[in-house]
Amino acid sequence: MANHSQLGFQDASSPIMEELVEFHDHAxxxxxxxxxxxxxxxxxxxxxxxxxxxxxxxxxxxIWTILPAIVLILLALPSLQILYMMDEIDEPDLTLKAIGxxxxxxxxxTDFKDLSFDSYMIPTTDLPLGHFRLLEVDHRVVIPMESPxxxxxxxxxxxxSWAVPTLGVKTDAIPGRLNQTSFTTTxxxxxxxxxxxxxxxxxxxxxxxxxxTPLTYFENWSSLISS
Amino acid sequence: QxxxxxxxxxxxxxxxxxxxxxxxxxxxLVVGLGYFLATSRVRRSCDFAVGGFICTTLGYxxxxxxxxxxxxxxxxxxxxxxxxxxxxxxxxxxxxxxxTGNERSDS
Numbered sequence: 001m002a003n004h005s006q007l008g009f010q011d012a013s014s015p016i017m018e019e020l021v022e023f024h025d026h027a028x029x030x031x032x033x034x035x036x037x038x039x040x041x042x043x044x045x046x047x048x049x050x051x052x053x054x055x056x057x058x059x060x061x062x063i064w065t066i067l068p069a070i071v072l073i074l075l076a077l078p079s080l081q082i083l084y085m086m087d088e089i090d091e092p093d094l095t096l097k098a099i100g101x102x103x104x105x106x107x108x109x110t111d112f113k114d115l116s117f118d119s120y121m122i123p124t125t126d127l128p129l130g131h132f133r134l135l136e137v138d139h140r141v142v143i144p145m146e147s148p149x150x151x152x153x154x155x156x157x158x159x160x161s162w163a164v165p166t167l168g169v170k171t172d173a174i175p176g177r178l179n180q181t182s183f184t185t186t187x188x189x190x191x192x193x194x195x196x197x198x199x200x201x202x203x204x205x206x207x208x209x210x211x212x213t214p215l216t217y218f219e220n221w222s223s224l225i226s227s
Numbered sequence: 228q229x230x231x232x233x234x235x236x237x238x239x240x241x242x243x244x245x246x247x248x249x250x251x252x253x254x255x256l257v258v259g260l261g262y263f264l265a266t267s268r269v270r271r272s273c274d275f276a277v278g279g280f281i282c283t284t285l286g287y288x289x290x291x292x293x294x295x296x297x298x299x300x301x302x303x304x305x306x307x308x309x310x311x312x313x314x315x316x317x318x319x320x321x322x323x324x325x326x327t328g329n330e331r332s333d334s
Binding site: 008022025026028029030031032033036037040 | 235236237240241242244247273277280281284285288292296
């Protein structure tokens, strides 16, 4: 989860998010160089006297057409690579349905028999010491780590959005529509997210908690919870 | 506590950022000073200095990020290889065992 006053990304827990963070760093470095150039040109112009002597500027016009085109290519190539990477579907090991309701999520593991549950936020009054306020839920989404997971996301009533920043996942939950996303967790842990589409009074109080565990523990959990 | 260049680039936590900015600064000094020593034109030397900063920063950035990407790929391959070795060692799928078996059958 994010620390207080955190502005940057959370540490990546999926390969796609790692690539997104790398691309973000790359884009920021390009932005830094452009900002330095603009700052310098601004300073120069502020020191010059105003004049209308320039009538022809073919060379500089050529430069400020070609240079931005090059910059855009430098940004577009890795961006498109990641975009297509995000759409790849690696034969998933598990398919999970997430259904948004007002104001909780329900999850269905249809690969198993009778494994589905609702996930409500734990109110602050019932929160044990040391747990995270407005983020903890009564039933977490448990998934096996390092396995491709397919998420099918929809909603029961109004628009919601299933988002877990550390996994690089944010998908709208639209009533009457099934949206698909996939991810693979690279490490075990508990990953937090929150509903990301305004859905009413308790929109801020329907968090998402994904628990990534080794396969053995996942199998134990699935047998316990379905019984 | 992180230091953010121009308020947004965290040079301490972003790999290659610190080196790029440092090399860029050195490159800017070298190019700017060199041009000034050669021509004694102050305004144009400053232009070259800024150009040198941008080119050196971006140039080292791409070089460093490319190497970093290759390193990450090698790390992933190594991690997979170590895991497979542990998993398959001594079993039918162990490539070392197959190789030894072939050598024995050849001899």
